Amino acid sequence: MDHEEEGSGLKMKAMDAEQLREQAHIMVDFIADYYKTIETFPVLSQVQPGYLGKLLPDSAPTYPESLQHVLNDVQEKILPGVTHWQSPNYFAYFPANSSIAGFLGEMLSAALNIVGFSWITSPAATELETIVLDWLAKALLLPHHFFSTGQGGGVIQGTASEAVLVVLLAARDKILRTVGRSALPKLVTYGSDQTHSSLQKACQIGGLDPELCRLLKTDSSTNFALSPDVLSEAISNDIANGLIPFFLCANVGTTSSTAVDPLPALAKVTRTNNIWFHVDAAYAGSACICPEYRHFIDGVEEADSFNMNAHKWFLTNFDCSLLWVKERSALIQSLSTNPEFLKNKASEGNMVIDYKDWQIPLGRRFRSLKLWMVLRLYGLEGLQTHIKNHIAMAAYFEELVVQDTRFKVVAPRTFSLVCFRLLPPPNSEDNGNKLNHDLLDLVNSTGSVFITHTALSGEYVLRFVVGAPLTEVRHVKAAWQILQEKATALLESL
Amino acid sequence: MDHEEEGSGLKMKAMDAEQLREQAHIMVDFIADYYKTIETFPVLSQVQPGYLGKLLPDSAPTYPESLQHVLNDVQEKILPGVTHWQSPNYFAYFPANSSIAGFLGEMLSAALNIVGFSWITSPAATELETIVLDWLAKALLLPHHFFSTGQGGGVIQGTASEAVLVVLLAARDKILRTVGRSALPKLVTYGSDQTHSSLQKACQIGGLDPELCRLLKTDSSTNFALSPDVLSEAISNDIANGLIPFFLCANVGTTSSTAVDPLPALAKVTRTNNIWFHVDAAYAGSACICPEYRHFIDGVEEADSFNMNAHKWFLTNFDCSLLWVKERSALIQSLSTNPEFLKNKASEGNMVIDYKDWQIPLGRRFRSLKLWMVLRLYGLEGLQTHIKNHIAMAAYFEELVVQDTRFKVVAPRTFSLVCFRLLPPPNSEDNGNKLNHDLLDLVNSTGSVFITHTALSGEYVLRFVVGAPLTEVRHVKAAWQILQEKATALLESL
Incomplete structure (x- = not known):
């Protein structure tokens, strides 16, 4: 044949x-x-x-x-x-939006198939990236120093893991230029225990002492946000012990519960101690294009770097992680290379941006194309509607949970994630962890819905995220019905 | 409006x-x-x-x-x-093949838009990747330990930069587990001065002393291949100075001139000294699916890791860099994270591969789909024809250069790259560097052709790579005609 x-x-x-x-x-x-x-x-x-x-x-x-x-x-x-992931019944992890516009952008980018490491390898790829990141910076009301016209600028990374890695490296090399390379084993990184695992991984990659990646404890008293006092104390202790604090990763919208760290208060601490202040808003950053949610990144004007993933909740196909830095020279000093075979007039003349020096790999796809198409084909208003619609559906789901006394909402719903659990029956030996683990398995094995879990203060917690572009209220209702049915069956079987 | x-x-x-x-x-x-x-x-x-x-x-x-x-x-x-990059008149850098099959694969992958960090997030993404990397390992006659059925296995990275980075980190952490973390500043990395700049960048990222990334001198006497004696001597010197050699990046097809390092002889040196032996065949690896070119990777059976970019010359759209490792546990020990929100039965039971632990980022696209489609829609025979056809056209171009005594071929043509230069007229003050720089500018500014340059032994050299899928003999002929015309004009203007 x-x-x-x-x-x-x-x-x-x-x-x-x-x-x-x-x-x-x-x-x-x-x-x-x-x-x-x-x-x-x-x-x-x-x-x-x-x-x-x-x-x-x-x-x-x-x-x-x-x-x-x-x-x-x-x-x-x-x-x-x-x-x-594109099913309307997908409520797991965080969303990874595909959209018509994003898909069309991927098609076009795959068709041109350029490798845009330097400006000259396709000027449009570099320049469109700079322009759309400025557009987004404007839509997010980011401070002037994050615009390309200032000392900083925006760049598209593959993922938030790469975003935090490149700024950690920039911060590492910046402090080492002052205190000397031999101080590497003394550098201390900070975040809350809710910080994404990519911070630890970045420390590991960068040759930092993994023991000095301090994941400071949070609990329900702050809704799992990092306390500036706790940070301040940790820093003082480390300094007293001859260590060198150099980097903080703050969160706007943690992975477990979308907790929001108090940026302005944390910024005071980092400023006093000359620490690089990175803000990870990988998921929740998208919401901040809506005026009513913008306040969640108040304080970002003090940050050295800011990240949001357009590929999560911004209708832009994976991958497309947006990073802004205050001082692009720090990034470039850490990541630039200049081999003979890449030399060209525009680069040598410092007339252009070569994004290869802002990232880990050399090669890069024309990713700005899909983001540009998303912005143009939906407009900011369309994107705001997309976000608000999902948040409204999550609020509706939250209401449904609250109305069923067998369940409990275990963390405040801030965006489109609801953290909840089925309460164990009175006098149960199980604290509810096994019960909710079993409920998750039962629900997911129906194939009708997919949700995931996390742990908050040692409790096994179910996560329900509204974020797929095809999701409508009827899907949320149906998902809740399955959860209720399976909960009933499970409680009866005990 | x-x-x-x-x-x-x-x-x-x-x-x-x-x-x-x-x-x-x-x-x-x-x-x-x-x-x-x-x-x-x-x-x-x-x-x-x-x-x-x-x-x-x-x-x-x-x-x-x-x-x-x-x-x-x-x-x-x-x-x-x-x-x-897809123009038939593109002869620059290395090719970045787009093909019908690769494009269709990109479309499908963008449409599904899954984020395949763990097996459970789309079992097909992980399993297809394992399968096609085994297919390729078979087609390349790679040793058994690079197959998923052995202790190693294959994985798709974004780029060769990421491939060399992850194996460098694995090697770094492996040696540090033996000698202790405090030995980090003593670790020495080796490669030839023809090695891609990504090696230096990887050292920089990994917190290694940049001074201890030894780029050993090559010259035309070895056709710019690394001499095992030079390597051996460098290692002995470093050991005598209390340093710790730990990593060699050997090349099959360097970026400047497609030089091939002598793998078997280098392997002897790395084996004796317990050094991780990485083989970078980013461009030339594709040619090794042809029986007549397979011998260029003889010795790969001694390697700890091997890399080829399917996105260069294998009809697979960017990005798709294939990495095989001998010992997957080394990679996983360096790069794994296991946060609560990603835990699941299949992963906890060690029943599956989670490729997130084989790479820098957490998220990953369904890239195996395009590679699978390329393999199926063209077949290995079709891919061999594609390669041979390009090599034949490069050989034809080489002949044309040889026939014009004003030019000189400056390094042996091994695959589809010809390195050549226009000779300066007798008694010229210029050693030919300015002349060839000017020729490059003149030719590229016509818009009819795009070539790039490199430096070999201090000489500015023009590179002509045949590799775009649309290129036919008539395009090669036309390009040569432009080069000749511009050379004539330039020489007359002196």
């Missing part, structure tokens, strides 16, 4: 405008049909580990196969193993 | 199967038309720094705009600022 196809004249060229047109139209219909039927798939894939190895051959084919053959395999073999 | 459009009922939804279908078909035609007319654009963008800021507004729009409006802007404002 392979040989037959090869001889049929249908063989696909490496590149050809008309073949591309024909095959890509087929793919568009396949994708549109996927979205049309997306609710028929289990949201969380129900396959067992190793399922795919049993379905695919153990070698690459020698001869070409047809697109139809491959698409059949996608339908029959790949899609069952997909967890459908 | 914005308001009008808003009221016209054409407003794009965040997501909707039928709107997606309609708009994506429009985008397909736009993209196919781009490829149809790609030769009408200057290959190297001829815009001046800052050009785009003058064409775009300084704020994001409040209200949605139409796709047609945006596509007009792409045509009129963005495309002039694009350097057309």
Whole structure:
């Protein structure tokens, strides 16, 4: 059959405008049909580990196969193993928005397939990135020093992990230029115990002592926000012990419960102690384009760097993590290289930005294109509506939970995440952790909904995030009904 | 007009199967038309720094705009600022192949838009990646320990920079577990002076002493390959000085001249000294699926890690960098995190791979999909033909250069790169560096062709790489004609 196809004249060229047109139209219909039927798939894939190895051959084919053959395999073999992040019944982790505009942007970027490490390798890629990050900085009312016209500027990273890593490296090298390289083992990093694990990983990568990544305790008394007093005390202790505090990662919207650290009060502490102040608003930053939520980043004018992921809740396909820095030279001093084979007039003349020096990899995709298309095809007003709509649905879900006395909302809902748990029956041996773990498994194994969990003060807690573009109130209602039914069944079985 | 459009009922939804279908078909035609007319654009963008800021507004729009409006802007404002990596007249840097199959894979991956950090977030993403990396390992005749069934396995990184970084970190932490963390400032990294700048950057990132990243001298006597004796001597000196050698990055196909380091002889040195042996075949690795070129990676069976970029010369759209490691536990020990919110049964039970622990970021795209589609839609035979065809065209170009006595080929052509220069006239004050710099500028400013340069033994050298999928012999001929014409004009003007 392979040989037959090869001889049929249908063989696909490496590149050809008309073949591309024909095959890509087929793919568009396949994708549109996927979205049309997306609710028929289990949201969380129900396959067992190793399922795919049993379905695919153990070698690459020698001869070409047809697109139809491959698409059949996608339908029959790949899609069952997909967890459908774009399903309207997806309420897990944080959202990863795909949108029509974002998808179109990805298409165009993949088609041009440029590698924009330096300005000259596609001036439009660099310049559009600078422009849309300035647009966003304006929409978020960020301080002037984060604009490209100041000493700083914005850049698209792949993920928030890379964003925190590059600013940690910039901060590390900046302080080491003052105190000397040999002080590396004395550098201390701070965050709350709610800070994303990427901070620890960044410390690990940067050669910092992992013991000196201080994740300061939070609890429900501050709604899991970092206390400036706790930070201040930790810093004083470290200084007294001859250590060198150099970096704080503050959160606006933590992963577990969307807690918001008090930026202005924390900024006072970092200013006094000459510490790099990074604000991680990976998820919640998107909400701050709405006037009524902008106050959550009040204090950002004191930050050295600020991050939000357009690929989470801003209708921009993964990956697209936006980072602004106050002082771009710190980033560039840490991350620049200048080999002969990349030298060119524009770069040598310091006339342009070369974003390769603002990130870990050398190569980079034309990611600004999709963000630009999202901004233009939806407009800021459309994006605000998208955000507000999700927050309203989360508020509605919260109400539903509150009305059922068997459940409890365990942290304030600030954006579109509700943290809640099923209460253990009186005199139960279980503190509720096993109960909620079991409830999560039961609910997710229906395939009708996907939610995830976290731990807050040692309690196993369920997380329900509204954020998928296709989610409507009816999906929220249906999800709650499943949760209630499974809770009833579980409590009865005890 | 914005308001009008808003009221016209054409407003794009965040997501909707039928709107997606309609708009994506429009985008397909736009993209196919781009490829149809790609030769009408200057290959190297001829815009001046800052050009785009003058064409775009300084704020994001409040209200949605139409796709047609945006596509007009792409045509009129963005495309002039694009350097057309997919043009058949692109002979610069190394290629970054887009192909029909790769593009279709990107479309599908963008449509599913999953974030595959852990197995459970889309089992198919993890398992397909493992499978296709095993397929490729087989096609490249890699040793058993690089297969997922051994102690190692393959993983897709964004770029070769990230590949060398993660293995450097794994090697760093492995040796530090033996000698103690305080030995960090004593660790020494080795490579030749032809090694890609990403090695130095990785050292910088990992907190290693930049002075101890030894880029050992090469010259034309070894065709710019690293001498095992030079390496051995450097290691002995460092050990004698109380330093700790721990990492070698060897090259198969350097960026400047596609030099090939002698892997078997280097492996002897690393084995004796217990040094992590990384092989960077970012560009040339693709050629090694052809039996006649496989010998260039002989010795890879001794390597601890091996890297090739499918996004360079393997018809797989950017980004897709393939990394194999001998001992996956070393990678995982350096890069794993395990926060509560990501815990799940499959991961806790060690039943699955979580690729988040094999890379820098947490999030990751479904990149194996495009590689799988490339392998299936072209077959290994089709991919071999693609490679051989380019190498034959480069050999033809080399012949053309040799036939014109005004030029000189300055390094052996091994794959599809020809390094050459225009010889300065006798009694010229210029050693040829200015002459070739001027020739490069003249040629690139025609817009008809794009080539880049490098330096070899202090000489400014022109690089001509055949690698774009659309390139045919007529494009190579035309490029050479432009080079000859401009050389004639330049020599006459002296």
